[in-house]
Amino acid sequence: EEVLDQEYHLEEVTDWPESPLQLGQVSGLALDSDDNLVIFHRGDHQWGVNSFDNSGKYQQQSLGPIQQSTILVVDPVKGSVLKASGRNMFYLPHGITTDKDNNYWVTDVALHQVFKLSSDGRDKPLVVLGEAFEPGSDKEHFCKPTDVAVDPVTGNVYVSDGYCNARILKFSPEGKYLSHWGAGSSDRRRRVQFRIPHSLVFLPDRRELCVADRENGRIQCFVAESGEFVKEIKKQEFGGEVFAISYAPVHGGLIYAVNGESAYGRSAPLKGFVINYSTKEILDDFSPENAQEFGMPHDIVVTKDGRVFVGDAATDSVLKFSSDKAEHRSV
Numbered sequence: 001e002e003v004l005d006q007e008y009h010l011e012e013v014t015d016w017p018e019s020p021l022q023l024g025q026v027s028g029l030a031l032d033s034d035d036n037l038v039i040f041h042r043g044d045h046q047w048g049v050n051s052f053d054n055s056g057k058y059q060q061q062s063l064g065p066i067q068q069s070t071i072l073v074v075d076p077v078k079g080s081v082l083k084a085s086g087r088n089m090f091y092l093p094h095g096i097t098t099d100k101d102n103n104y105w106v107t108d109v110a111l112h113q114v115f116k117l118s119s120d121g122r123d124k125p126l127v128v129l130g131e132a133f134e135p136g137s138d139k140e141h142f143c144k145p146t147d148v149a150v151d152p153v154t155g156n157v158y159v160s161d162g163y164c165n166a167r168i169l170k171f172s173p174e175g176k177y178l179s180h181w182g183a184g185s186s187d188r189r190r191r192v193q194f195r196i197p198h199s200l201v202f203l204p205d206r207r208e209l210c211v212a213d214r215e216n217g218r219i220q221c222f223v224a225e226s227g228e229f230v231k232e233i234k235k236q237e238f239g240g241e242v243f244a245i246s247y248a249p250v251h252g253g254l255i256y257a258v259n260g261e262s263a264y265g266r267s268a269p270l271k272g273f274v275i276n277y278s279t280k281e282i283l284d285d286f287s288p289e290n291a292q293e294f295g296m297p298h299d300i301v302v303t304k305d306g307r308v309f310v311g312d313a314a315t316d317s318v319l320k321f322s323s324d325k326a327e328h329r330s331v
């Protein structure tokens with residue numbers, strides 16, 4: 001197979017989007033089957049230090065749900081909004097993914113719930129997991145669930161749970177609990193448990209599930225069917241926090257990741273990374289142009305043609321990166 005040639009380097013496509021998107025905190029990104037970008041954002045709601053009490057209960061229920069459209073489908077070339085939905089449903093959006101039928105699977109950390117939604121604009125909840133506003137750690141309750149990944153072959157659904165739990169749960173396509181691993185499961189094989197499993201990606205060519213184990217600053221990959229541990233990728237360059245990951249089944253398998261700030265401040269520059277899944281080597285890193293900086297890069301997706309989008313929950317923006325020189329405005 002062809003090897004990534006050396007002059008491959010991702011650079012920001014600074015003239016994307018052509019006109020600004022009205023976004024709140026951008027928490028999640030996904031791609032639909034046409035490689036349109038799906039943005040999950042928080043409108044006028046913000047996750048702040050007073051949003052939750054010590055038991056994980058959301059404190060701002062009285063605000064009511066976000067009235068803006070929290071799910072935007074955006075053209076990857078121009079950045080124009082193709083569809084908008086997700087009004088009056090969510091309090092603190094977090095993760096989003098699409099399944100092979102273009103349904104949305106989303107998590108809301110205030111509701112402590114996971115939803116399967118039709119993408120026909122009616123947002124019809126087809127599956128709901130967890131109990132609204134009730135944190136917990138059994139088979140029917142999550143605590144600030146962070147992300148979802150769907151196996152395109154079996155339709156099985158994986159949930160990373162979450163800020164106040166430390167486990168991955170597996171459900172049937174209809175939402176029946178099947179198993180879980182990490183905290184609370186029988187497997188004691190791996191000493192160090194997750195610390196905020198924050199982002200998931202399914203590797204279709206390997207049938208593995210990789211997890212951004214955020215506060216452990218590492219990526220862990222598992223056999224999706226069994227939860228059996230396969231490998232860990234931990235890099236000095238991450239600086240102790242990995243916020244989100246994505247994957248492209250090309251060039252032998254490429255993992256894309258963004259790092260983040262720890263509660264104790266910045267321990268490494270905020271960047272995106274392109275990592276060779278097999279060798280674990282960092283092939284490229286990237287960040288915004290013109291001394292702009294990432295604020296809180298919070299999710300990342302990569303299109304079939306190698307364009308990368310990063311959603312930032314601090315700058316309320318989505319940035320586009322490409323290695324195709326033709327795409328960068330000639331200065």
Ligand SMILES: O=C(N[C@@H](O)C(=O)O)c1ccccc1
Binds near residue numbers: 048
């Ligand atoms: O991590 C946090 N937020 C982000 O991940 C997010 O906004 O999803 C956070 C933690 C404590 C207090 C406030 C925010």
